[in-house]
Amino acid sequence: MAASKEEALKYHSEGRKGKIEVIASKPCYTARDLSLAYTPGVAEPCREIEKNDDEVYNYTAKGNLVAVVSNGTAVLGLGDIGPHAGKPVMEGKGVLFKRFADIDVFDIELKTKDPKEIIRAVQLLEPTFGGINLEDIKAPECFEIEEELIKTMNIPVFHDDQHGTAIISCAALINATEVAGKKLKDLKIVVSGAGAAAISCCNHYVAAGCSLENIAMFDTKGHINKKRTDLNKYKQKFAQDIVYKDLADAMKGADVFIGLSKGNIVNQEMVKRMAKNPIVFAMANPDPEITYDEGIAARTDIIMATGRSDYPNQVNNVLGFPFIFRGALDVRASKINQEMKMAATLALAQLAKEKVPEIVINAYGGKEFSFGPEYIIPKPFDPRVLWYVAPAVAKAAMETGVARKPITNWKAYKEELQDRLGFSTEVTRVMVHKAQQNPKKIVYPEGEEEKIIRAAQSVYEDKIALPILLGNKKVIENKIKEIGYDLKHFEIIDPEHSDKSVIYSNKFYEKRHRKGITLHEAHLLMKQPNYFASMMVEMNDADALVGGLTYHYPQTIRPALQCIGVKEGLKVVSGMYIVIIKRKIFFFADTTVNIDPTAEELAEIAITTADAARAFDVEPKVAMLSFSNFGSASYPQSQKVAKATQLVKNLRPDIMIDGEMQADTAVVPEKLEKEFPFSTLKGTANVLIFPDLDSGNIAYKLFQRLTDATVIGPIINGMKKPVHVIQRGDTVQDIINISAIAVVDASK
Ligand SMILES: NC(=O)C1=CN([C@@H]2O[C@H](COP(=O)(O)OP(=O)(O)OC[C@H]3O[C@@H](n4cnc5c(N)ncnc54)[C@H](OP(=O)(O)O)[C@@H]3O)[C@@H](O)[C@H]2O)C=CC1
Ligand SMILES: CC(=O)C(=O)O
Numbered sequence: 001m002a003a004s005k006e007e008a009l010k011y012h013s014e015g016r017k018g019k020i021e022v023i024a025s026k027p028c029y030t031a032r033d034l035s036l037a038y039t040p041g042v043a044e045p046c047r048e049i050e051k052n053d054d055e056v057y058n059y060t061a062k063g064n065l066v067a068v069v070s071n072g073t074a075v076l077g078l079g080d081i082g083p084h085a086g087k088p089v090m091e092g093k094g095v096l097f098k099r100f101a102d103i104d105v106f107d108i109e110l111k112t113k114d115p116k117e118i119i120r121a122v123q124l125l126e127p128t129f130g131g132i133n134l135e136d137i138k139a140p141e142c143f144e145i146e147e148e149l150i151k152t153m154n155i156p157v158f159h160d161d162q163h164g165t166a167i168i169s170c171a172a173l174i175n176a177t178e179v180a181g182k183k184l185k186d187l188k189i190v191v192s193g194a195g196a197a198a199i200s201c202c203n204h205y206v207a208a209g210c211s212l213e214n215i216a217m218f219d220t221k222g223h224i225n226k227k228r229t230d231l232n233k234y235k236q237k238f239a240q241d242i243v244y245k246d247l248a249d250a251m252k253g254a255d256v257f258i259g260l261s262k263g264n265i266v267n268q269e270m271v272k273r274m275a276k277n278p279i280v281f282a283m284a285n286p287d288p289e290i291t292y293d294e295g296i297a298a299r300t301d302i303i304m305a306t307g308r309s310d311y312p313n314q315v316n317n318v319l320g321f322p323f324i325f326r327g328a329l330d331v332r333a334s335k336i337n338q339e340m341k342m343a344a345t346l347a348l349a350q351l352a353k354e355k356v357p358e359i360v361i362n363a364y365g366g367k368e369f370s371f372g373p374e375y376i377i378p379k380p381f382d383p384r385v386l387w388y389v390a391p392a393v394a395k396a397a398m399e400t401g402v403a404r405k406p407i408t409n410w411k412a413y414k415e416e417l418q419d420r421l422g423f424s425t426e427v428t429r430v431m432v433h434k435a436q437q438n439p440k441k442i443v444y445p446e447g448e449e450e451k452i453i454r455a456a457q458s459v460y461e462d463k464i465a466l467p468i469l470l471g472n473k474k475v476i477e478n479k480i481k482e483i484g485y486d487l488k489h490f491e492i493i494d495p496e497h498s499d500k501s502v503i504y505s506n507k508f509y510e511k512r513h514r515k516g517i518t519l520h521e522a523h524l525l526m527k528q529p530n531y532f533a534s535m536m537v538e539m540n541d542a543d544a545l546v547g548g549l550t551y552h553y554p555q556t557i558r559p560a561l562q563c564i565g566v567k568e569g570l571k572v573v574s575g576m577y578i579v580i581i582k583r584k585i586f587f588f589a590d591t592t593v594n595i596d597p598t599a600e601e602l603a604e605i606a607i608t609t610a611d612a613a614r615a616f617d618v619e620p621k622v623a624m625l626s627f628s629n630f631g632s633a634s635y636p637q638s639q640k641v642a643k644a645t646q647l648v649k650n651l652r653p654d655i656m657i658d659g660e661m662q663a664d665t666a667v668v669p670e671k672l673e674k675e676f677p678f679s680t681l682k683g684t685a686n687v688l689i690f691p692d693l694d695s696g697n698i699a700y701k702l703f704q705r706l707t708d709a710t711v712i713g714p715i716i717n718g719m720k721k722p723v724h725v726i727q728r729g730d731t732v733q734d735i736i737n738i739s740a741i742a743v744v745d746a747s748k
C-alpha cells in the first residue's frame, strides 16, 4: 500500500542516512588480513592485472559493479529537479539492483546539463565499472549521450528510462493485446509523452510488430504531426499526416493509451471513448496519467496498468534493469543490443503465462492470480524473473557475438542465479533436491489451515511429498475448492471418524497403560489431530509429521514423544536452528527442548546435531560453548561442557569437536589458532552447542531479531521417527522448507 509522506521521510532519514552503505566483502580484522587487503599483499593482483587487463574481472569488483548515472533532469515524473534531489531515486535504483539481482551499484550524480560533459565523465569511469545504467536524464539529450557512450565504451551502457521501460511495457502490451483478443499490427496506439521513455517504447513496439503509422504521439505542444516545425529527429519519426486536435480527440476509438508524460492528464470521459477492451498503461511516476481506480471505474472491459506497486499490473522498469544487467554482466557483454532487449521482453511476457508458484502468492498477501486482465506482467517480487530474464539476455548476447565470457552450463547458471537471491535458498534447495529423490508421506495435523493447504499443494506439485491433511473433511474440501486446487492432490482424514482410530487408541493404550492412561482416555486422545498424526507415523501410515502452526510447542512435541518416542540409544530429543549469516551456515543446538542437559545429554545433542549438519551436506566442526576457554574458568557449568566434549570424542572420533570454549574462540579461527594451537577444532566452527536452553534460545532469538541472518527451524533431532515443528507466524515457504527437511529425515 502507498506509504504516507511521514513514513517515506522517516524511512530515508532514520538511522544511517539514505538507503545504501558500502560493505567490505573480505575480512579485515587482523594484521594478516591487513597485509592481504592492502600493502604488501594487494600488489600481487595489481601485477597480475598489469600483465593481463582482463584479470581486473578476477581480482576486483568491476565485473559486478554498475554505475547509476544521472544529472537529475527528468527524475520520475517530477521533471528537472537537479542532481541532489534526484539522489534518493538513484540510491533506490541501487537498492533494487542489489535486492533483485545481487548487483553492486555506486550512484553517480553529475552537476551538469551539458551532454558533452556527461559523456566525458562516464567514459572516464570505464575502468571502475562493469556496466553503466543511465537514469532520469531528459530527452533529447539522453539519446545523444547514450548513442555516443555505446559507440565509445567497451562495457554495456543502458538508459533505463528508455529501454527498461520499453522492454517491460512491450511485454505487458504483447500480453494485454492477447487478452484483448487483438493483433499488435492493428493496434491504434495513443502515446502521451515524446521523451526518453515514450520514444524508446514506441520504437520497441514497432520492432515487436506494431505499426509505426498507427502511433499518435503527444508532447507538451500537442499532437506530433507533419505540420510541426519544432520537432527533433526522434520525434519526427513519429510525425503523422493526420492532425489530432488534442489527446481526447486521438483517444476516440483508440485500442491503447500509453502514458509516459505527467500525472492526471487523462480523464474518465477520454477512456470511455476508447475502443472495446481498451489497454491503458498510465506509467508516469509517482502519479499516473489516470489513476488505476478511475480507469477501472470508467470501463469494465479495461486492461489497466500503472507504474505503481500498490495496484495490479505494475509496469515499471524495476522488472527489467536488474535482470538485464545480470545477464549482460554474466557473459561480460560489451553492449546490450536490440536482440538482448527483445529476448528480455519475450521472456517476461512468457513468464506471466506460467502458473504462479506459492512463494509469489505468499509474497503478495496470499491472493491467487493468474494470466488475465489483472495479471499481464510478472510481479517484481517473483524470484523467477531473475532466472527467466537473465539467461534469455545472456543467450541473446552469445548468439549476437557481444558476449566475451560465454556460459556453457545453463543448468549450473540457473542454480547460480538462484543462489544469488540468498544462501538460505541454496540450503533449502539442497533439502528439496534430496527430498525429491525419495518423496514420502507427510501428515499435517492442522489440515484445515489455509497455509497448510497451500504448502501441501506446493509439496505435492514439486514432488517433495504426498500430503495427508487431518481435520473435518467438508471444511478442508471446501477450502481446497475455494483456493482452486485439485482435491485429488490431497489425502484427507478426519480423526473423529477414521476407521484407524480404534487401532491407534489400542496401540497407544498398550504403550501408556502403565503411565496412567485408560483405554477410554486413549480413545478420546485419538480424536485430537496431534495424537492421531503421531500414531499414524508410529504405525507407518505416514512417514513424517509436520505440525505446530496453531499450537504451543509442547502441544505438538508431547504427543509425538508419547506415541513415537526418542531414537534407540538416545535419551533426549533436541531442537536445532540453522542460522545463515553473511553466506556462512551455522547449526545452533539445543535451542528449544532441554532446559539443563547433563554432560551425557549434551554429548548426545552434539552428536545428533553434527549428524544433522551432514544431512545438509555440511561437514560439521563442533564447538562446545561455555563462558570458559579450555579450563580458564573452572566451575561446574564449564566442567559439564568439558566432560560432554570428551564423551563425544570417545564415542564419535569421526566428528571434529572441541571445547569448552567461548563463542568468539569458536568463530574467530585466528583466535583459536593463536591462543589454543592444541585445539582439535580447526577453522571456524559451524555447529555451536550451547550449554543449556537459556543460552541456546537467547542466542538464536538475538540473531533472528538483531541481525540480517536467515534463521530456519526449529528442526527436531533425535526423534525415533520424523516429527517437525512449525511455528505460529510461519509462512507457506517456511512450511514447505520444514516439509522437505522432514522427508529427508524420513529417508535416513
Ligand atoms: N513506469 C516506468 O517504468 C517508467 C515511467 N516513466 C515515466 O515517464 C515519464 C517521462 O519520463 P522520461 O521519458 O524519462 O522523461 P522526459 O523528460 O525525457 O520526457 C517527458 C516527456 O513528457 C512530455 N510531457 C510532459 N508533460 C506533458 C503533458 N502534459 N502532455 C503531453 N506530454 C507531456 C514532454 O514533452 P516535451 O517533449 O514537449 O517536453 C516529454 O516529451 C515520467 O513520468 C516518468 O516517471 C519513465 C520511465 C519508466
Ligand atoms: C521508473 C522510472 O525509472 C521513472 O519513473 O523514471
Ligand SMILES: [Mg+2]
Pocket (backbone or CB within 6 Å): 076, 135, 136, 160, 161
Ligand atoms: Mg527513471
